[in-house]
Amino acid sequence: MSKPKPLPNALRIFIDSCRWTFAKTMPVWPHEYIVRERVDEELFVQLVEHIRAHGYEGKFYQKCITYFDDDGMVYWTMGAAIEKTIIVNRCKKESTYEQRLHAGTLPRESIKGGPPEDAASGKQ
Numbered sequence: 001m002s003k004p005k006p007l008p009n010a011l012r013i014f015i016d017s018c019r020w021t022f023a024k025t026m027p028v029w030p031h032e033y034i035v036r037e038r039v040d041e042e043l044f045v046q047l048v049e050h051i052r053a054h055g056y057e058g059k060f061y062q063k064c065i066t067y068f069d070d071d072g073m074v075y076w077t078m079g080a081a082i083e084k085t086i087i088v089n090r091c092k093k094e095s096t097y098e099q100r101l102h103a104g105t106l107p108r109e110s111i112k113g114g115p116p117e118d119a120a121s122g123k124q
Helices: 009-017 041-054 097-103
Strands: 032-035 056-060 063-070 073-076 087-092
Touching: 009 041, 041 063, 041 073, 041 087, 056 097
Parallel strands: none
Antiparallel strands: 032 087, 056 063, 063 073, 073 087
């Protein structure tokens, strides 16, 4: 596996300067996000393109998502076409689905629109 391409300096400055919003509707999955219409459009698109071009495929339950790791944080979108993508999410590496699955710390509560509690706990 090749080493991922780091964020260009302009994108690092962009993510550091953004006001990230905590996703309070999903407290069992702590993460934050930026909204396309509230940030620099060109840099937002460049960030989405970088995540998708240099990220890796991972899971959130059964959903495949492209993730990109940088400086202890994991970035992703929900996979819509770039012109329809309006959110970039991020969380700490230890808060990702795969890390929590490996550590046995998946939440017991189901998520809105997500898998039932039995799927979250690994029971089928």
